[in-house]
Amino acid sequence: MDRIARSAAIIDGKQFAADLLGDIRLKVATLKENTGKVPGLAVVLVGSDPASTVYVGSKHRQTTAAGMNSFKYELPAETTQQELMALIDRLNVDPQVHGILVQLPLPAHLDAGAVIQEINPDKDVDGFHVSNAGRLATGSPALVPCTPLGCMMLLKDRLGPDLAGLHAVVVGKSNIVGKPMAQLLLAENCTVTVVHSRTRNTAELCRAADILVVAAGRPGLVRGDWIKPGAAVIDVGINRVEQDGKSRIVGDVAFDEAGHAGAITPVPGGVGPMTIACLLSNTVTAFCRLNNTSAA
């Protein structure tokens, strides 16, 4: 392959998320002035998975930094399904709580699907409830899953608001990233291809992408020659790998081979920080809809 001596623009998700959090802080202040109330986010953690504990701590800090209420529920690993469902039922009717997030994965004895479907869809700030998935698919006002929402913000910031006609390829078909990402891109009138582990010509399909969103959970899956020169590449992967005896985090894209992309998100510092910022944004959205108000 001939060398293309260009270097891809780095999409700074960390900075974008910081700016977004600043906007959210201002909105929260306005809402407080207008309504006397502030948005509240309840985060439920079952057990003490170290990564989950870190994420939940970060969500808690950023929620309070934005001027919102954060209610943290840290439950023991042996919590029963009924106990967890009872907590959701209470949060569903708690007027101080506008967003409910149950940190995943849950311990194996718990039915995560049933727990998520128990959440009031209007407080489902993860956007995982079937009602929100259906609203997104049909173009009704929905709470949109945070990671795809963050990816879409980064894409529009880079490419402009009109994505119509661009060929978007989504790698991965999960309910929390791949599928809602495809729906968002379709809503923007992109031509959308979803590829996954059973796809036969993944590399060839990826090479046709103007927009490539990768959420496969496999480090370095997307090689340089899968990327069309000039494409916008969004790497959703967060993989902990051992390298030279050290643990570090890498994405699903072989970043060092992607110099010919038009733009690419790094890992860390790309999509990850956007996920948390969008969680707070969704909490403000839920607050506004529940209170029939806006921060405009």
Ligand SMILES: Nc1nc(=O)c2c([nH]1)NC[C@@H]1CN(c3ccc(C(=O)N[C@@H](CCC(=O)O)C(=O)O)cc3)C=[N+]21
């Ligand atoms: N109900 C639920 N909703 C979630 O949104 C959810 C979840 N469960 N379970 C776990 C995953 C993971 N997740 C991340 C959020 C932010 C970063 C993030 O900010 N990452 C930084 C730092 C990475 C690091 O150094 O650890 C970055 O990519 O730059 C990563 C991962 C949300 N999740």
